[in-house]
Amino acid sequence: MKYRLALFLFTLSITAAYSWGFFAHQRINRQAVFSLPPEMIVFFKKHIVYITEKAVNPDKRRYAVEGEAPRHYIDVDVYDKYFNDSAVYKMPRFWSEAVAMFSEDTLQAYGIVPWHVERMRYRLTDAFRRKDAREILRLSADIGHYIADANVPLHTTENYNGQLTGQRGIHGLWESRLPELFFDDYDLWVGKAEYIDKPQLHIWQGVVLAHEAVDSVFAFERKATEMLPPDKKYSFIERNGITVRTYSYDFCELFHRLLAGQVERRLRASIKMVADFWFTCWVDAGQPDLRELLDFEFTPEELEQMKKEEEEWEKAPKVPVRPHEAYRQAAPSGMPAYAHACPHNALF
Numbered sequence: 001m002k003y004r005l006a007l008f009l010f011t012l013s014i015t016a017a018y019s020w021g022f023f024a025h026q027r028i029n030r031q032a033v034f035s036l037p038p039e040m041i042v043f044f045k046k047h048i049v050y051i052t053e054k055a056v057n058p059d060k061r062r063y064a065v066e067g068e069a070p071r072h073y074i075d076v077d078v079y080d081k082y083f084n085d086s087a088v089y090k091m092p093r094f095w096s097e098a099v100a101m102f103s104e105d106t107l108q109a110y111g112i113v114p115w116h117v118e119r120m121r122y123r124l125t126d127a128f129r130r131k132d133a134r135e136i137l138r139l140s141a142d143i144g145h146y147i148a149d150a151n152v153p154l155h156t157t158e159n160y161n162g163q164l165t166g167q168r169g170i171h172g173l174w175e176s177r178l179p180e181l182f183f184d185d186y187d188l189w190v191g192k193a194e195y196i197d198k199p200q201l202h203i204w205q206g207v208v209l210a211h212e213a214v215d216s217v218f219a220f221e222r223k224a225t226e227m228l229p230p231d232k233k234y235s236f237i238e239r240n241g242i243t244v245r246t247y248s249y250d251f252c253e254l255f256h257r258l259l260a261g262q263v264e265r266r267l268r269a270s271i272k273m274v275a276d277f278w279f280t281c282w283v284d285a286g287q288p289d290l291r292e293l294l295d296f297e298f299t300p301e302e303l304e305q306m307k308k309e310e311e312e313w314e315k316a317p318k319v320p321v322r323p324h325e326a327y328r329q330a331a332p333s334g335m336p337a338y339a340h341a342c343p344h345n346a347l348f
């Protein structure tokens with residue numbers, strides 16, 4: 001009895017605290033490098049460890065850097081009432097138009113990922129133009145992260161962790177646990193990078209496809225729950241001496257099977273889009289000769305500095321970046337009065 005009580009008290013629920021999971025983000029950036037043309041790959045491959053490792057920096061700094069959190073998602077369905085329809089097809093694609101319609105506070109409250117990708121695209125194009133190796137690498141790693149987030153279904157809905165439908169924990173399950181478990185089965189070669197004619201519409205197309213998958217994410221989780229005996233959905237594991245509740249392998253396997261390749265499709269879409277954006281920025285910058293940058297290396301001091309900075313970020317308290325109250329006045333009528341400030345760390 002005592003043991004049971006202790007088990008109950010110490011049973012923490014876990015879910016990955018990051019978008020796409022650290023694992024998937026790193027794989028997406030890494031795999032995108034191989035889709036680049038020879039003129040680019042020569043430089044990117046040399047720094048593939050950096051591009052891979054730094055893919056997770058935007059998540060690491062989400063609590064430490066003011067304004068970081070909303071760059072990772074857009075709760076596009078909170079605007080449905082405003083449009084009397086699916087807002088994802090009707091939201092203004094350009095930042096200035098969106099600000100004019102909803103105000104910047106509101107947009108920040110519900111997430112800005114597609115518009116932030118566009119901002120990053122300008123910066124990366126500029127870095128290529130200046131042949132600034134440091135910035136090319138930093139911004140390429142960063143934009144890869146945000147593009148990948150825009151392709152995740154649960155980054156496009158206010159029910160981002162199933163908290164509105166009794167499915168709490170689904171966020172980390174879909175984007176961290178499933179890719180980690182089944183990654184080896186995926187075919188992630190997406191072909192060669194292609195030029196994007198209308199980048200701002202293109203990133204929105206990623207959001208549209210991700211959002212169209214939201215219903216099936218929830219429906220199949222529900223179906224998998226019904227198909228398994230109740231005591232088989234979760235299992236308990238020991239982690240650092242604490243008993244932690246997690247989704248069982250059987251549940252993950254069943255949910256993944258019901259999703260019929262959805263996680264793999266979104267991963268492939270992310271990789272392709274990351275490569276296409278990198279390539280487009282390079283072309284728009286006039287196809288600078290990256291062989292001139294081959295001598296570039298980060299200095300040991302710079303590497304040390306980066307390490308320190310990342311440690312500082314991770315020390316930041318895991319609290320909402322801004323209080324929900326701040327958004328109350330910003331919400332247009334018919335929309336929820338607040339938004340989530342930290343979408344990926346919600347526990348069961």
Ligand SMILES: [Zn+2]
Pocket residue numbers: 018019020058059072145149
């Ligand atoms: Zn993220």
